Amino acid sequence: MKRIADSTVRRLSMYLRYLEDLDTRGQQTASSDELAHLCGTTPAQVRKDLSFFGSFGKRGLGYPVHELTAHLREILGLQREWKVIIVGAGKIGAALANYRGFRQRGFTVVGVYDHDPAKVGKAWGDATIRSMDSLAQDIQREEAPIAVLAIPAENAQAVVDQIVAAGIRAILNFAPTQISVPPHVSLKSVNMAMELEGLSFALTNAGLLDQGAA
C-alpha cells in the first residue's frame, strides 16, 4: 500500500466533520464539488484523497453521505474508543481535559497527571489529578495508547522517555520544543507561538507591499 501523506489524513478528518453535519441534517448524497466547497479545497483533491482508499462514490450522483461517514471513521480508526492520558495539569491541560471535541470523537481521558504535589488529588472534570509516579504503571494497566503533553519545554524530553518506556504509542505534544521518539511511536506537535509567528511573518511581508503598520 502506498504511503499516505499527512496532509491527506488531515483533509480526511475535515471531510468527516462536514459529512457528519450533512448526515445529521439528513442529506443523502454529496458531490466532491460540494465537499470541496465546504472544506476549502478543490473537487479533484477530494476525489483523489478518497480514491486512495476505495471507490465510495457513484458517478453522476456523488458520495452517499452516511456510508462515506462510516468509511472515513473506519479509515481514521475512529470506530473504537481511544484512551488518552493528559500529562500536565496547567491551563492547557485544563482546556484539553474539558474539551468536548475529544469525547465526541471517541477519545476518553482516563487520567491527568502532574508533577506538583499541591495539585495531586484534586478532582478535575471526570478525572482526579494523579502523581507522576503512578504514570508508568497506569499506562500499562489502562492500556492507554495516547498521551497529550501539556508541560513546560524543560521536562518534556524526560517525560517522553518515561512514557515511551511505559509503552505509550502516540504523543500529542504541546510543549514548545523538539522532542524525539523511537520510530514505532507517533508524534505530533502543536506550537502556538510558532503559529503566531507565522502570522507575524505574513503581516510583515504583506505590509511591505501594502501600508506599513505604525
Next chain:
Amino acid sequence: MKRIADSTVRRLSMYLRYLEDLDTRGQQTASSDELAHLCGTTPAQVRKDLSFFGSFGKRGLGYPVHELTAHLREILGLQREWKVIIVGAGKIGAALANYRGFRQRGFTVVGVYDHDPAKVGKAWGDATIRSMDSLAQDIQREEAPIAVLAIPAENAQAVVDQIVAAGIRAILNFAPTQISVPPHVSLKSVNMAMELEGLSFALTNAGLLDQGAA
C-alpha cells in the same frame, strides 16, 4: 520576490528558537549541520531556507549565532510588539491569555472578550474580560492587528466577519470549523481534535502490521 512556503516559515521559527538558546549559552557560531540536528531536519534544508533571505553564513565556519538571531527576528517581523486580542474566555482562552510564550516573543494581549455577561468585568491576568459589544471599537482604538479565536464553532464565522469589518488583519483560529476571510486577512487554524485523529490514523495503520490493540 519568490513566494515563501508555509513550511519554510515554520522552520525559520524553529531555527530562531534554538539559536536563541545557543546565544544565551554564549555560543558564537552554529553550522547548518548543528542547527539541523537540533531542529530535526537536514543541513541542506537549513541552508536552503536561510538562503531565501540572504547569505548569513561564513564558509568553513557556519552562521554567526547572535547576528542570525537578529536577522530571523527581522524576517519574521518580531522586532516589534504585536497587539493581540483574545476572543472567548473559556478554558482555551484562559490557557492562551496566560501563555508566557506569547509575551516572550513580543505578542501582548491587550484584551479578552466574551459573549457571556457573567464573565464580563472579571480580571484575568493583566486584562479584564470585556463585552463583545466593545470589540469592534477596541480593535480600532488599540490598533490590534491579530485576533485569537477561542470560541465554539457555531459563532465562529459571525465573529470573524465582525472583527474583519473592524479591521483585524490576522486570525489564529482554535474553533473547530472552516472559516473564510477576505484575501488581505491572514488566517491560521489549529484543530486539536484533528491532530488526535491523525494519531488515531497512524496507530490504526501501523497496528495492521504490528500487534492489534485490545
Next chain:
DNA sequence: CTAGCTTTGTGAAGATTTTCACAAGCACCA
C-alpha cells in the same frame, strides 16, 4: 604563501503533492 580541512550557497535532480482533463458509469426521462 600554500596546502588542507571545513562549511556555505546553489543549480540540478529527485520526490512528492496538486491540478487538469477526459473516458467511463449511473440515473432519469421519454
Next chain:
DNA sequence: TGGTGCTTGTGAAAATCTTCACAAAGCTAG
C-alpha cells in the same frame, strides 16, 4: 431502449518541495 446530463475515478501534466553534489570561500598551520 436510447439519449442526455451529471459526477466519479484516474492517468498524465504541472507545480511545489526536498535532497544531492560540488564549486567557491574562509580559516589554520606551517
